[in-house]
Amino acid sequence: MTGMVDAATEFINRTLENEGAWYRADDVEARLGGALASYGSSVGAVRGTVRDALNKFRDLDHDGVTMLASALWGRPRPGSRPVFERRLAAVVLLQARVGLLLHTDLTRIEGFLRSAETPELAGPLVKDVVIPLLARLDGTRRHKADVVIGRWKQDPDPRLREAAARVSEQPAG
Structure with a gap:
């Protein structure tokens, strides 16, 4: 590969x-x-x-x-x-x-969000990758993903807090 x-x-x-x-x-x-x-x-x-x-x-x-x-x-x-x-x-x-993508990919995406340097990259990552990914998850995988998003809400990095806020605005899947 x-x-x-x-x-x-x-x-x-x-x-x-x-x-x-x-x-x-x-x-x-x-x-x-x-x-x-x-x-x-x-x-x-x-x-x-x-x-x-x-x-x-x-x-x-x-x-x-x-x-x-x-x-x-x-x-x-x-x-x-x-x-x-x-x-x-x-x-x-x-x-x-x-x-x-899997719930475990949120960690990689977190790194991308931290280093995005511009909303032109962070915005589509959240809107077109994180939100659709979360919408597909259920059960234990969704719970594990929600733990990651909960951590983002408390992170000192404003990009992660903003991403968590945008995800939280979405209706529950």
Whole structure:
């Protein structure tokens, strides 16, 4: 699985770099205050790249999807800054495969929320990944997920408290 994830990461990264434009990259970096680097790829290019990657790497199972999301969320090279479009691709990937996610993936998503650096990433993570994930859970799995969300409500990180508040606004599943 690791080889496929590495190949998928490289495919997505290379495509996003090729789709980038310097003027969009400058705009994104300025808007985000330099917290993240940018390739300058459009949102449409990010969505299309993830769609193409999922078609090319059809055998990505739960572990493959979560490993790929983590790889995209990280830095493309040691010493470089994380890249907005790679992180957006991780969000799009999780949105597309939310049905594969488990309650135990909330810990990984928590890390993403802590380091999102922008509501442009945190918002869709909560709305399109966490909320649908929780809506599918029942019994013990839902109880364990609720414990995590309860912990988020008390966390010193305002991003986690906001995520917990948005989840709590949803009707019980």
